[in-house]
Amino acid sequence: MNNKQIRRRNVSAKPISANESPKVSHSNSKRRMSHSNRSCIFSLLFCFCGCILIAFVTGLFMCPFETVMKIEDIVNVQLKNAYAVNSLLSTGKKLHNIFPTPECTVEGKDKLLYAGLADGRVVCIHPSNDGEIGAGKVENITTGVIQGAVNTYDAWGHGRPFGLRLVGETLYVADAIYGLYMVDIKLKKISILVSPDAVVPNINFADDLDITTDGNFIYFSDATKNQLTHYHFEVYSGICSGRIFRYNLISKKLDIVITNLCFANGVQLSNNEHQLVVTETNRNRITWYDIETWKPLHVVNLPCK
DSSP: OOHHHHHHHHHHSOOOOTTOOOOOOHHHHHHHHHHHHHHHHHHHHHHHHHHHHHHHHHHHHHOOOOOOOOOOSOOBOOSOGGGOOOOGGGGOOOOOSOOSOOOEEEEOGGGOEEEEOTTSOEEEEOOOTTOOTTOSOEEESOOSOOTTOOOSOGGGOSOOEEEEEEETTEEEEEETTTEEEEEETTTTEEEEEEOGGGSSSOOOOEEEEEEOTTSOEEEEEEOOSSOGGGTTHHHHHOOOOEEEEEEETTTOOEEEEEEEESSEEEEEEOTTSSEEEEEEGGGTEEEEEETTTOOEEEEEEOOOO
16 A cells, blocks of 8 residues: 555544544443442432431430330149140130120129220129029110210210229229229219329329128229320330229228339239239239238249230
8 A cells, every 4th residue: 555545544533522522332421320329229218227226226326215124933734633725714705795894893792793894884784584694684884985074085075984993882993084983883883993094194094993701892903004095105115114003992091002113914812811922924924922011022924825
């Protein structure tokens, strides 16, 4: 190739101007965009995980809940003899379909049954004409509303009886809304014994009760410091705020005898009335307390499924 031909080729080659940019293939552009999108997604994901971790650590150190106390002296109960698994409750007979969540029942004379319902009423279930328990008419003992009474939650609109005890013609009721009261079952007259604001902090969840045989003392539980509509906070927080009260029917004196219970549910005096048996729902345990010293004498931890 001579010099003339070389010069012709150089002249025919079109130079790239300053305002023009080199052409980039469409496939290369797509690859760069895809890589950029992936990088952006990974960055956002990393930031999100970092925020979650920071929030978790911050909440861990700023959490207002107290550490649950260590449970000691655990006694494992074997499921045999009196504790053996059985299906006795499955053989029962449903009495009525009209009762909204009955929580407590007691049996009176002449085969009468008394029950506290979710709508606040206490009802009496009569036997049938042929004497079958629970098969007769249903009579309202209370309407569920106590006009003018102090309550734990105005919006509820009615009571919630959780514990019942019958002594003669008087029915004693532990009510999560109205506290502790008694009902003359003949006259259907209600008398408040302990209102929710009788102590500080207030009684927010009166749950169960028992009465001494001489009729002088009532022991009843305040299951949790949370109101009925927020009782589950006791479970979520791990704080045990349940209490046991002793009320003197003669002197009208109210005493707090046990504190820091993990949802104090059932209350029962022993046969000799020297001990008070308390169930704690959130710890699946039953504890026997000496009523003189209020020290725990025995603990049974129950299985939970």
